[in-house]
Amino acid sequence: MRTDRITVVIITRDRRDQLLRTLAQMTALPDAAPIIVVDNGSSDGTADAVATHFAKVELIRSSDNLGALGRNLAVERVRTPYVAFCDDDTQWQPGALTRAADLLDAYPGLGSVTGRCLVAPDLHEDPITPELRDSPIAGPDWLPGPALLGVMAALSAFRVRAFEEVGGFSRRLWFAGEEELLALDLAARGWWMCWIEDMVIHHEPSRARDATHRRRLGIRNTLWTLWLRRPARSAARRTAVVLRSAPTDRTTLAAVFAALRGLPWVLRERKVLPARIEAGLLLLEDSQRDSPARRYVG
Template sequence: MTLTPEIYGAELETEDVTVVVATRNRADRLLETFPHHRARTILVDNASDQPQPLFPGVDVVRLGENRGAAARNIGVLRARTPYVAFADDDSYWTPGSLARAAALLREHPRAALLAAKVLVGAEQRIDPVSVAMSESPLGTPPGAAGPSVLGFLACSLVVRRDAFLAAGGFEPRLFVYGEEALLAMDLAAAGHELSYVPDLVVRHLPLPGGRDNGARARVETRNRVLTAMLRRPLPVVGRALAKAAGEDPVGALDALRQGGWAWRRRRALPPQVESDLRRLAVDNSGA
């Protein structure tokens, strides 16, 4: 069953996009953001152990375990539209953005992913990641929908469903935080375009505080190293591990402890994708 205007008062602006929302124990945020979705919507509950709101007429998937970012994969598998947009339980796409994204994906068959501009909080300040994407040193290829990117925020993506599934979606072992990098590499390695389109806009309404930033930093460090192990040349892995050891030894140790599966699944990136990643690294370092 799907989200309908009769239930929430929001008109469906496109029949070609499904919004997938992953959530866990954040009923207050869902009650604020969910009524804004203007497309078919699938809600994936990541094994919440607190009461969650009911949304009649919405496809709700209740998982028996917390799968982190990979919960989104379940929603994509259930979707029956050619394109899927992701939203977090504290975010939503602004009116017109989903219809515009569908039109762009129809116009640009090589595009597998469009990343939107993210406006944070009630004051709608632009997210630094959006600023970085707008200034991408990779430029805009001829005929592309926007500047090429290899990094983005998961809550600001519209993807071509078949390309996302062929790439494997979000890697379950990375769980959360920094899971986007591997997806970007694999989509680009498959020959797809990944573009930043600032005309597409997402509102992000995070609550202040309430999360363990130290724990998040450790997981992000671990995932950066694991992602390097999975796809990058050995010298890059060595530098990533050395940097992690200096900045967050616990995160680096976690990566080493869990690195066995990453080494077994190593796959070299095409030269152009690796070159683009190096170019981005130089640009971000200011060298």
């Protein structure tokens, strides 16, 4: 049952025990796929533990924390037509990898499929689920699920050709909300993305995370994405929405200053989305405004 149409890519940093649990589950799947792990400069022996316990897993040791760019590095080594991203605290469930590969086989215009996330320990649906299931984006009749204009990396599989066509994850954004720009660029290139109810991934949120740092990066990256791709009026309006929804504290202030410092390169690299994509983003604003998954916390 092993599938050789898709490769799993996992980025990790200083979460040895959780990664080892994830690898044990992923390598035991009935439809297990080749796995590439990128260790982003861990100091807890993660890379050595992977090499010792999972000899068949391809390991990339980075001396630096590459963030999401570690995925780009891994995709350069992928030899299958599709890649599934997995975090060290997510686990694709039996049949999910095969389901992703089957869909990408069947629909050549499909650039990415995103699965249904269940959160451990009680396996409730992730709060982002209603946004995906009830997406108002109009897609072609052939699309096998609700059309999306955004993805969650650890819940998604991509056509490698589409991923490479848009340059993968932005080196500027590095990490936290890095998927948004990637998804918009895929859509602008004519690739479709959709949500698949029966492609299930479990998420066991790690306690080893710096929520405050992640919030700062998330706000910065959201602002950069707005300024890079949205028309001026929409970018200004959405910037105000983001800042109103964020806590008034030093972390938010630091995020805004970091975003402003990036304005020179943002203006140089700005490329406004086609009108059809902007129209879709406008349709998403109500559900995003009310979504508990988009509250800035930490």
